[in-house]
Amino acid sequence: MSEIRGVWIANRPHSRVLESRENIAKAMDFLQAYGFNLIFPVVWNRGYTLYPSQVMSKYNLPAIEPFYEQQQRDPLAEIIIEAHQRNIKVIPWLEYGFAASHLIDGGHILKQYPQWQAIDKDGAGVRQGGLTWMNAFNPQVQQFMLSIITEIVSNYSVDGIQGCDRLPASPVNSGYDRDTIKQYQTAFNKQPPSNFQDRLWLKWRADKLTDFLANVYQEVKAIKPQVIVSLSPAVYPFCLSNLLQDSPAWIAKGLVDIIHPQIYRPNFLGYSQEVKKICQTFKGDSLAKFAPGIAFTANGKDVSTKDLIKCIKANRDRHLSGQVFFHYEGLRKNNDRVAIALSNAGYDSITSLPKYFS
DSSP states (O other): OBOEEEEEEOOTTTOOGGGOHHHHHHHHHHHHHTTOOEEEEBOEETTEESSOOHHHHHTTSOSSOHHHHHHTOOHHHHHHHHHHHTTOEEOOBOTTTTEEESSTTOHHHHHHOGGGBOBOTTSOBOEETTEEEBOTTOHHHHHHHHHHHHHHHHHSOOSEEEEOTTTTOOOTTOOOSHHHHHHHHHHHSSOOOSOTTOHHHHHHHHHHHHHHHHHHHHHHHHHOTTOEEEEOOOOTTHHHHHHOOOHHHHHHTTOOSEEOOBOOOSSHHHHHHHHHHHHHHSOGGGGGGBOOEEESEETTEEOOHHHHHHHHHHHHHTTOOEEEEEOHHHHHHHHHHHHHHHIIIIITSOOBOOTTOO
């Protein structure tokens, strides 16, 4: 049996895994013992890379998050070595995507490049999900993100690269900067509507992000054809109407190798309804690309181990590729209670990854 058994690894303070080489090694031992075969460690968070980046330096931005700079470490290089020694594949996760910072002013990126800020219909900066956003339609911003992605793929022996609900994504109230308005005017000979949910305006912006993804896919495959392009958008159609993520178009155009919609529901009933929707929206071979994201804690409530096991069974019954859990620390809560429950449900047996992993 082949199955994706993945887990996201967050940055400090949410997780301590990346704080030291020793912590990384212990976490990889644990995941190997409990049957996991794929990790998604964060590499782009709060406007910093979690590896020494020449791209960031070129843009006069910090080369690495200060905590790791003080340690003189490269957490990405370390986690790749430790994971690969234990037959665990590594897909770095660009968690913040087009979001500049959790800080209201946009932090060091928007201080250095104020013209990169996403703008709403009132001319204000866009803040959504507790984050201040860059303008995802700005060619300079797109080139910046593409350069970070290609730097990782070129310089590290990664097995893939992952965007999430912030890459490619933009809050639906964005796109009212001067240049994007001008592009829309050229295309349709009219101003964008103030109603940011207008169908044509929404689709046009979503298509721009799909075009960016096509560029990412092409560039990544040109560097290393075997590298997986993995995405973890919000669930459809919420992802389209709120974040301009047209996941059906991504799949139809062949721009994603594996997809992990974030089905973060506090119980099995909510989860199973979303899986059913996936199976109604996406047909045939495309379903094999799905390994949904499952949260250990959703809406402030811990998901019961009984429900987690039911979620895994639902994925298997529907012939999906597996699942990815958010996130590692949830396995370790209450003396590893969740990891032990998954193990008892057959998660400790060694399994191979689907055939698209070389």
